[in-house]
Structure formats: C-alpha cells, structure tokens
Amino acid sequence: MVAGWLPLLYVELVWVRAIAERHLRIERPALALVAAAALTVVCLRLGQLSPRMHRTRRWLTEALLVTAALASALATLGLELGRPLDRMTVILAVDRSRSIDMVSDAEARLRAELTVAERGMGERDRLGVVAFAAEARTEDPPRPRTSAPSPQRVEVGRDATDLAGAIRRALAELPSDTAARVVLLSDGVATRGDALQAAAAAVAAGVPIDVVPLDQRTMPDVRVVSLRMPPRASENEPLELRLVTSSGVDTEIEVRVSRDGKPLKKATARIQKGEDVLRIKELAPGPGLHRYDVEISSLDPRADEAPEDNAGAAFLRVRGTSSALVLEGDEGKGAFIARALEDAGFRVEQGSTGAVPADLAGLAAHDLVVFSDIRASDLAPSQIEALASYARDLGGGLLLLGGDRSLGPGGYARTALEEVSPLSFDLKQERRRASLAEVISIDYSGSMGASAGSHTKLDLANEAAARSASLLGGSDRLGVAHVDTSNAWTVPMGPVTDPAATARVIKAVRVGGGGILVDLALDEGYKALDRERVNLKHFLLFADGGDAESMTGCRAKVASALARGITTSVVALGRGSDVPELEVLAKVGQGRFYLVEDATRLPAIFSQETILASRSAIHEVDFRPSLGAPGAATRSIDFSSAPALHGYVVSIPKARASVHLTGPEGDPILASWSVGVGRSATFTSDLKDRWGVGWTSWSGAGRMVGQLGRDLARRGDDPRVR
Template sequence: IDVGGVERVPADLAEMATYDLIVLSDLNARAFTEAQMMALASYVRDLGGGLLMAGARDAFGLGGYSFTPIEEVLPATFDLRRRRDRASLAMVIAIDKSGSMGMEAAPGTTKLDLANEAAARSAMLLSPLDRVAVAHVDTEVSWTQPMTAVDDPARIAGAVRAAEPGGGGILVDITLEASYDVLEGQPTQLKHLLLFSDGFDSEDMTDARSLVRGAASRGITTSVVSMGNGPDTPELEQLSRLGGGRFYIVDDLSELPRIFTQETIAASRAALVDRAFHATLGEPSAATRGIDFSSAPALGGHAVVNARPRASVLLGATEDDPLLLVHQHGVGRSAVFTTDLGAAWGRPWLTWDGYAALFGQLGRSLARSPERRDAQIGVTLEGGRGQIRVEAVDELGRVRNYLDLSATIAGPGGRSSEVALTQTASGRYEASFDADAPGPYLVTVRERGEGLVGSAGVVRPRGDELRGEGTDHALLAQVAALTGGEVREGSLDAVFTNRPPAVYAYAPAWRELVAAAMLCMLLSVALRRLVLPRRLAKGAAVVEGATKLAERPTTKAPDRTPALASRDQTDARSPPDDEQASPTAPPPSEAAPPDTLAETLLSRKKRRR
C-alpha cells in the first residue's frame, strides 16, 4: 500500500498498471494534469483497475471534476441541473479579451480559446431555472451572450466559443458596473459575477472596491480568476474577499475549464449538505455484507451528486442523495463515497467497528482481479500492427480450447479499442490491432463469464528516426574516405582479417621527466639542510662517506721490476758462497709510508697486535 499526496499518483498508464486499486481522498482536480486524468480513466476502463473517490469540499463538482475523464468512469455525475430543490442562479461571466489573449497557450489553441471553453462548460452545468450572460472585455464591454435563460446550453456554448481577441487591457471598473447592472434586476434567488482578468494588465480599478461592496450589500457575490501572479493580483484578490466569493490564480490556462465549472457549482450553493445524517442501507452487496449500520454514528454532512442509471446505491444519505455508489465501467469498477474518510464530517466513523470492515470489503470488491496462471500473453509489433498471442495451458500442462476471449487495448493519448481473439491452434488464440502511433500499448485479456485472464504491453518508439532503415553505405564510404580507411563488406570474419599493420603514436614525456628531476632535487636539498633524527643522520653519514671513498683517486704503486732485474745481474757476477765471505747484513731501513687505504688499515691492525 502506497500512501501520499497527489505527487504519489502515477504519472502514466504503465505505472498505474502496477496497482490494483487507487483511492482519491478529497483531492482537487487542479492537482492533476490532463494526461493523468486520461490515464486514470483508461486504468479503470481498459485495464480493469479499481477507483474510489471520496471527499466533500475538494472533490466531485466542487473539486472541479465536471466534464473530466475521471467523471466519465465514476458512478455519479456532478452537474446539478436535475435537482429541483436548489436555488435558481443568475450568473455573469466576464472574460478578458485583450491582445495578449490571442497568444497561443498550446499548439493551435489561444488563451482566449481556453477561456471561452471554460465559460461554455459553465453554461452546460446550468439548468433552465438559471440565467447566464457572457461578456468579453478590453477597453469596452461586449456582450457575446446577453443575459438569457439556459434553455439551450449548446447554443450558448457555441456563441461563446466563437469570440475573438481584441486589444488593449481590461478595464475593471466598467466591467463591474456593466455586470452588476445586468444582475441587478434578475428574478433569481442567487446572483453571481465571475471575473477573469489579467494579473499583469488589469487597468482602471479606482472605484472597484466600492463597486464590489455595493453589489455585496445587494446580494450579488463576486469571484475572481487572476491570469498569472502579477502586480494587479493582490487587488483582484481583495475584490473577491469584499464580494464574498472565491479567488483563483492560474498560470496554466488549461486549468480554466476546471476552475470555471468548480466556481459555477460553488455559486449554486447546492453542492453540499452541511447537516448531520445517519447512513441507510441500500442494495445488498459484498461491500456491506455483515455490517450493522444501525449502530453507525451520524456523519456531519455530504456532497451532492447524481447517481448514474446503472449505478448501485449501496448506502444512502439525506433524502434521495446517495452516500456510497459503485458500478462497472469497461473492465474495471469504480465507487463514490460522498463524504470524507475521517478528516471532518467522517470523523465519527473512525471509532466505529464497522468502518474497517466496510472499506476492507469495498476495496476487495473494487480491486483488479489477480491474473490467472493458466495463460501466457504476448504482445509484439509488426509494422503498424500489434499482434496478440495467448497460450492457454492449465497447471497440469493440458491445453485449453474453445475459450471465448477478448482483449482491450489501451493505446497512447487515451485511445482504447477491443478485439476478439480467434483460436489458431491447439490452446493458441491470436488477434491484431492498429498500433501506428508511438507510445505504450497495454493489452488486457478477459474470458467471457470468467473475468480477467491477464495483461501485457508493448511500446512503439517515438519517431521514425528510431526505426531500423538498413545500412547507410554512402555514410560509411564518406567516413572511410575522411579517415584514410576502407569499406569492407561480407561476413564478420572477412571484416577482421588482413588488417593493416599497427600504427604507433608517440606522446611527449618531458613533463613527467622534469617533474621527476625536480622531485629528486628537492629530496637532495632536504637531506643536506634539514635536521634529521640521530639514526637517520648516522645512516646518511655512512652513505655520504662511502660516496666520498668511491670518488677518491687510487695511488699507483711504484714499479719494482727494474730493481729486481739489477739484483739478479749482481748475483750472477758474484763468486760462489764458499769462495766469498758473507757480507755483514745492512741495518734495517725505515718502513715506507703506506700508499693505499688497504695498506693503512693493515698497518693499524698489526700495531694493535
């Protein structure tokens, strides 16, 4: 279960398909985009999802849901034309038709087109008991539709939709004067002005406050819609407060139809019943089974809706007004609960034992049925057609033949269609459908009399440029020519054989070498200049001493070979030992100083002995 605000409502149909039931509790229609509304409607109609709308002051007609895709799938309508007990209403709708209203708000649709459509829908909500007038204003007031009884809403809507933009800015004072003059003499119980003006270019508001106060004292209420939040918006808001009406700021003009219909229903003062009542049991249903409603506390009030002809009224409110309605729409089910779920009017039910049982059973009856395990559904795209294939095999592996299957296809843009599946082989059923538009296609398969079988989907990519069109040989040849290569065709093995020799590229490395040299230089300076710990210093001294010894030149020993040769010659001339007396041995001469490091070390060793 996911709980949150409108930001948690799935943005598209594919995301909604992951839910079995969606509950909208007192959410205003302005919180939804048109795409979300269309997706919610398709979710119920085409995918078999469940939808429950509950609330009061921010739901149904007062929430701006009249003439929306969501209203189409609910078991109730929100217009009050058929109610005979409501007060009659005279209403003037004054629309800014200055030059800026001729700008496009959407492709092919101007701002004035949206405002005109909003006024036309407002007229469609009124009954012959009501009266309406529509004025388009710039520097003067033009009565596109003079005050008239709403006996032909289609004719009034057509006249309003034909209005075109003018020039200059809207003059508020003359608009108020003209509107109040028309409303003053109307034979209705309620009188109301709805002013649509530019928040950036509303001119001539010198006497506006006094005019609105005077009208309010005569029973005429005033509501204001500001196009954008501009410098004139605060004054427009003040006018709505003085006039006892409501104030709206709209940046996205596509919201205008919802705002105008919401305001029209609010002005009728017939959309709410603000008094306590006890719920009464209606048609028997699984949602209300086993619940004792005689013990239920009183609820504080409810919204007023009209039940559709085929809707089931499970609980009643005051008089003939329904409290809980359900019906089947397409392959899904939807319900309406005309009070809140505990925020205000519905709070007494929070401590009632039957509250959890009622909404638990209601949720199970609305939720989408689980998919069966005895069928596999596949959807593919071939050209501009979608292909549906169902393999029906039960858990024991036995094929299921002669099934009566149909598929509902929910396409992009809220489009839907239905096709019958034909058996093409043992346990196999197939059908096709148009799928030429880009976007998602969700397919729901049902068996007649058995309900949901399963669902599957496929997406057609947006744009022809994403579709495969073969190999662009001209582009490949151009790339090969520019880069000095060649185009190779044939098998994949042929592409990677006989490749040209490898080509090496050299990159300069002087930066890295300079950086290494600078690092070595810094280390050398640090060893000489920094005071090192004793152990490190001793090690450095040994290294430095060894370096100096390695650099000292070696003294060459004198060549004694000539002396030895002279001595041999003397011995040859001397007589034998027996003929010559042995000479007296000469005194030992002083030892020559050592010439090499090795001799020095040897001499020191001998002296120590």
C-alpha cells in the same frame, strides 16, 4: 424560324469544337432541340393568322410573339454572356509533416518552387500558401504579385499527413472570379483522409491539381523493432527482455532501461547490420502491473539520423499481494483508509496532491487507487484523463471520496473522472437548490491571443465558460460578456435553453485589443445582475494578472454589490503586477480567488466555481445512511449501529449504477459500477476528521472499506492458467 435553330447550331459547333465557348455559353444544351422545335411550332401557327387582319396589327403580333418565344427559349437554355478570364489564382499546398525531414534540402526546394511560381505570375494573378500535416491551415491568403508574402509561419501538428485536408483547404481559399490551380508539394505519404475523394471534389469544381513530388532520401537509421518479455511472472522470478533492433550498419549503441518511469540500468552493446537481438536479464519486481521502457542511441551519430524510432515498451504483470495507492489532499488524513486496506491484505502507498502520477504508467503498478479531496485545478488535464483511463482501459479499481475539493465542488463536472464515476456531479438536476444568476466577464484583450499548448488562452477561457453554461439548470440564468476597452455581451442574461448553441456562440469569439477595463466589466455585470429576481447572484471575473486596467474605485463597487446580494470571484491568469489587487476584490466580494499559471486548467476552475456559487453541492447535516442495493461492500455489516455522518456531496446516480447506501431524501452515499474493463465506486461523504470522524473509530467502516477495495481492485490471475 431561322432564329429558333441558331442555338441548336451553336451547340453543335461547340460540341464538334469548331468554335470555342469564349463569350457565349449555354448552360442546358440538351434542351436546344426542344427549343428549336417549339419555336418552329410558334412560327407555323403565326403563318395561319387570318388574312383579313390589318397589316400593322399582324406585324406587331408576329414580332411580339416571336420575341417572347425566343426569350423563353433562351431562358430555358440558360444563355450566359461573359468574357474570357485573364486572371489565375494558384494555391501552393506545402507538406510540413515529419516525413519531410527525410527529404534532402526540403526547405530550399519549397522556397525555390515558391520563387518559380511568383516569377510566372501575371500582374493580376494571385498566389496563396496552405501548410498542412495532421491538419491544414492557411499560411498566406491569395495575394497579388506586388504584395509581400505573409511573414508568419502557421503551426500544424506534424505527426500525420492529411493530403485530403490540404486539397479541401486549398479549394476553400480559391476566389470565384479567377481561373485556379492547386499545386501540391509533398512526399505523398498520406496517413489520414481520403485524398482521391478530395481530388474528385477538385475535378468537380474544375480545378486542376499539379503535384511536385518531394522524394525522400535514404537515411542511416538505428531503430527498435520490438521489445518482448513474458506477460506474467512471480515476484523475484528471473526474466529475459528481448530487444530486437534494426540498423543499416554494424554499430555500437547505448541501451537504457527504465521501469515505471524510473531509470533501472544502462549499458553499451554492439549490434549487427540488419536485425539483431539483445537479451537483458532482470528479476521480476513487486506485485502489480509494471511498464518497462527501453531506449537506444548510436554512439556514432552518423549511423542514426532518425532518433524518433529508438524506443520500445512492454508490460509485465507480477503476481502477489494487491497494491493500493491512497491519494488524499489533506496530507496524512488518509490513514484510516490506508489502515483498513492493509487489514484487508493490500500493500498500501500514501501520497498527497504532489504524488498523483503524471501519466497512466505511474498508476499501472497499482490494483486500486483511492482519490480524495484533491481539486481538479491542482492537476493537469492529462492526469485526470489518466485516472479515468486507469479504470476504464487498464482494469484498475478506482474509489472516489467526497469533500469540498472532490467530485462537483472540486471542479470534476464534465471531466473524464465524472465519466467513469457511477454518480453524476451535474448540479442542474438538483431539485432542492436555489436559482442562480451568474455573469462571467472574460478578458479578451490582445494578451489573450498568446498560445497555451495547442490553443490560445482565450480559446481555453471560452471553453471554460461554455462548460459552466452546460452545468446550469432550467431555473438558472447566465450572462457572458467579453471585455477589453468595451463590454460586449456575447450571451445576454437569460436561461440556458440550448447549451450546445450557447457553447458555439461563446467559442466563436476571437481576440480583441487593449487591456481589460475592470471597472467597466464590474459596472456592466452588476447592472445585469441587479435586474434579476433570483435567490443567488454571482459575478465571475477572468482577467490577465498583468494587464488589468482601471481598478481605481473597484473595491467600493464590489462592496456595494455585496450589500445588494451579489458575490464576486476572480480568476487571474499569470503572476502579474495586478494580481494582488484582483485578489483583494475577490475577498471584498466574499468570493474565491484563483491564481492560474497553466491555462489548460481553466475549464476545471470555471466548473468548480459555478457549482460552488450555486451553494447546493455540499449538504452538511447529521444523518445515518440506509441500506440500498446489496453489494460486496456492505455485506454482513450492521449499519443501524453506525455513528452519524455530518455531511456529503450531493450527486445523481447514473442509470447502471448500484446505490448501496443512501442519505437524506434518497441521495446516494455509496454507489459502484463496472466501467470499461475495470470498476469504480464513489463514497460521497469522507472518512477523516470532518464528516466521517465518527466512522474512523467504528469497526464497520473499516470492514466496508476493505470489502469495497477487494470488490473494486484489479482481478488477480487464475492460478490454473500460466
């Protein structure tokens, strides 16, 4: 009976801190009283055993029952035996955000704290480093004192400070077999995340957090507080830009003014300590939306040690004739559209691929943008996003025209431009096309680990393959292999039943080693395609242009595959020594060759190649469109007298889209809708010398373009409102 009360006695002694929980711990101490009572009842019941029972039998019965009851009680209490931990893991979370630049000798202090931590370590202790700013990454995994620190320094985005992310990353790095602490070295200026919630998670895990504050020094600074100007004006109306500055001392500054990204004027001025106002005279330019940027710099560098805040911007809407920008991939072939818009009262600018504005500011001056036959791979992702944002966020009008370099065939599926279009470029919904079996072989040799912006080359190639998988339909089949000196089937050949799961598997692949063995990639890919029973078979090879190996005899392999109905396309990354032979392989395989120097364009190229391989996106047939939903674009036009169109890009109307003209089997030819604060439309044929050559001499087409332009263009100001 006494043994039954021992756990309760132990719990009470620990609770009053008379003894320490060093070698013995009870997980559920609240049940100690219940266990003692239960054991007492068992012992009392054993005392009531019959006196006629044989002594040996009685002794064994009592011993076994007491032992079983005691074991059950200890199991219920959760008795744990162990020994004190004599190892400590310390994770230093180091702030690398931009605000640390304002801390005096920040790097020296960080090195000193790291040295102090190492000197205080025992032989079995571990030390790790987590670097953080906008995100947190492990720079040096926990290591013993005897191991040298990692020479690498991870890159993190410096435009924010996420203390919560740093704490969670540090907790994730702590091993379970040691005591632990987290040391936070930061100025404490958190701009994202919930640091208190993350600290609560550390408390719950029993991990203390120490903080070493890095105090910012007061820096001399000259900055732009604001740039103010009237939001609207008439052409050539006098304007006044008010530039509000702040400075710690009286100083001379240089002021630079630009409009729509082009330098406008430059001057020097003297500003007073504290806030000051500079007035800049200007005449309102031509009609449209214009952006003014002002930058300042102190002529005395000692007066401004933080130049990041030396710029301001403002927008001006100038009333007048609407402006249209016609961007046509075939230079000079946008003349018909330009002429039709001019007849409708637009002021028109024309350009080709090189004239596509680099950002939103270059588009803002126009009320309407016409976009025709320019491949997605010829543009930076930021340019595609700017076109979408122009309609969605700035209220501009966007007209997309068809062609073999536009819409789906141009590689715009799953891009921001498709999002703002009233039509979907998704080929997997196209019911008429033949089934496609495609193998994508991706080079994941060591050279693919190089950075391309914020991602590695392999990350972008994996993203591109995942986007291609999302474009395939239920009757299509896909295989994805990663190849270096061996061939690894990341996605075995089969239907894409769960695009999201397929994408996760592809994106999880990391860099391998060696160079890609092209002959191995071809053999394995062709072998998989030979087993398929579909109408179309296509092989897409992605390789480093300077690190493709074992290409001897590959021309014969590609030619043999073509004879068996398998086409081959090649994407080469970088202008390396292997590019000429890779291009020959694509020509022999009657596919397409893409030379890519900017890895961020890989997703658009893979999408374009997948759609072109399906041979379904372009439908070349003579037809006359039929009227659909009424709209401003088709008002009062007799389409029964229209010449025939000779082809169009197959697409799918979205739920809210208004389809004004339809073609064979009800396919949309002209559709429009409102997107965000603007409007967009898609004409799936063209209006130049290929499919729409007859329409370029038909007056109804010119009228349709003019009415459509007026319907899409950014709305003018109400003359009654000033």
